[in-house]
Amino acid sequence: MSKKKGKAKQAIGLLFMLLSLTSCGRLKSNHAIEAGIREILPDAVILNVETGTRSKGHKFKRFTVDNKGIIFTFENYQASSTMFSGTFAFTKNDYAGKLFEYFAQEIGGILQKYHIEIDDRLSGSAINLTNRISDMAGLDASADALEEVYCLVEDYIPKETLDWFPFEIKLWTLYGERELIIIEKQGDWDYSYYQQLLHLNFKNAVDMGLVKDDVELSEEMLASIPQKYIRALYINGEPYQSDRYEIRFLYNLEDKRYYAPVGFGIDIEYNGGVEDHLQREIIKTYYPDSGYSISMKEQTTTYQIGNDHYLIERQRDSLTFYKNGRKLQIENYLELSSTHTGAAYFFWISVDDFASIMGMSVEKVEDDGVYLRMK
Numbered sequence: 001m002s003k004k005k006g007k008a009k010q011a012i013g014l015l016f017m018l019l020s021l022t023s024c025g026r027l028k029s030n031h032a033i034e035a036g037i038r039e040i041l042p043d044a045v046i047l048n049v050e051t052g053t054r055s056k057g058h059k060f061k062r063f064t065v066d067n068k069g070i071i072f073t074f075e076n077y078q079a080s081s082t083m084f085s086g087t088f089a090f091t092k093n094d095y096a097g098k099l100f101e102y103f104a105q106e107i108g109g110i111l112q113k114y115h116i117e118i119d120d121r122l123s124g125s126a127i128n129l130t131n132r133i134s135d136m137a138g139l140d141a142s143a144d145a146l147e148e149v150y151c152l153v154e155d156y157i158p159k160e161t162l163d164w165f166p167f168e169i170k171l172w173t174l175y176g177e178r179e180l181i182i183i184e185k186q187g188d189w190d191y192s193y194y195q196q197l198l199h200l201n202f203k204n205a206v207d208m209g210l211v212k213d214d215v216e217l218s219e220e221m222l223a224s225i226p227q228k229y230i231r232a233l234y235i236n237g238e239p240y241q242s243d244r245y246e247i248r249f250l251y252n253l254e255d256k257r258y259y260a261p262v263g264f265g266i267d268i269e270y271n272g273g274v275e276d277h278l279q280r281e282i283i284k285t286y287y288p289d290s291g292y293s294i295s296m297k298e299q300t301t302t303y304q305i306g307n308d309h310y311l312i313e314r315q316r317d318s319l320t321f322y323k324n325g326r327k328l329q330i331e332n333y334l335e336l337s338s339t340h341t342g343a344a345y346f347f348w349i350s351v352d353d354f355a356s357i358m359g360m361s362v363e364k365v366e367d368d369g370v371y372l373r374m375k
Contacts, residue, residue, distance in 0.1 A: 040158035094124030114145035135216035143195035204228035232369035260354035263346040264301040
């Protein structure tokens with residue numbers, strides 16, 4: 001739900017990408033390849049195009065390209081798949097590897113300065129960096145190092161992303177948990193955002209007991225970091241417990257607010273089930289006469305609190321909220337299941353909106369919990 005959106009639905013995405021790239025074994029036209037390369041690297045010059053046939057009649061095209069002094073190759077080739085029968089078309093390039101070689105001395109100096117490692121298994125399409133931190137200052141080392149690397153190579157980073165031309169600068173920050181930052185195109189990097197995200201995720205890992213014992217913690221620094229997740233809820237001053245659902249409110253760096261997950265009229269396509277959520281449980285607990293109802297056919301949820309009638313309509317990637325027939329201005333963000341590929345389980349809305357659709361208001365939000373009060 002942040003501006004640097006996670007790559008949800010990865011399994012299906014990878015499958016669709018494979019199918020789209022393979023195109024039943026057909027190679028891309030020379031014009032399409034050249035146009036794509038110039039779209040992401042406007043200064044690129046095609047030096048040579050080689051075509052040929054390998055064993056089993058598999059064809060290939062290899063482009064030699066010069067981008068402002070960096071000479072690299074892009075290849076579109078046919079091969080047999082280990083997953084499927086038949087011949088498929090694949091692509092590969094070594095641009096990231098050649099970029100690293102071009103700036104090897106400068107990048108090496110930056111990494112040495114911040115005690116960051118370069119992965120010896122450097123791949124052609126990715127530069128892999130690793131920061132193994134021993135104390136909390138190491139979090140800032142990740143952000144500082146990537147800031148310098150990005151500024152150094154920014155003019156050489158692709159301006160856009162293409163599915164068939166992968167490019168990545170990856171930085172892993174290791175402290176028991178692993179935090180990954182990926183740069184794929186110009187504009188992906190935001191120092192302040194990622195520095196704060198590293199801190200938020202680290203504090204969350206500390207709270208969860210996932211940080212290695214040998215990592216030195218600074219209580220002063222920890223106290224200055226907002227909670228990423230608040231896992232306690234109070235209603236009318238009393239703690240609300242649920243034996244069925246996880247209570248979690250997520251801190252959003254974009255607007256410095258907390259968000260809550262909700263689920264309405266959600267049809268899980270693989271088995272036709274409907275997923276319940278915490279707000280449904282709360283409504284039924286505090287308003288037993290609400291008549292809470294989900295229509296899978298209409299993809300709607302309806303209920304009543306006092307004299308107020310609520311209707312929530314689900315679209316493909318969003319929800320629309322109504323109160324007494326009037327549309328509510330509630331911004332929401334879709335989240336996909338990480339365990340059931342393709343099944344959309346819930347959406348995120350702000351804690352204020354979360355309270356309002358249950359006839360409540362936000363009393364306060366503190367590290368120890370979110371406090372709601374019935375109106």
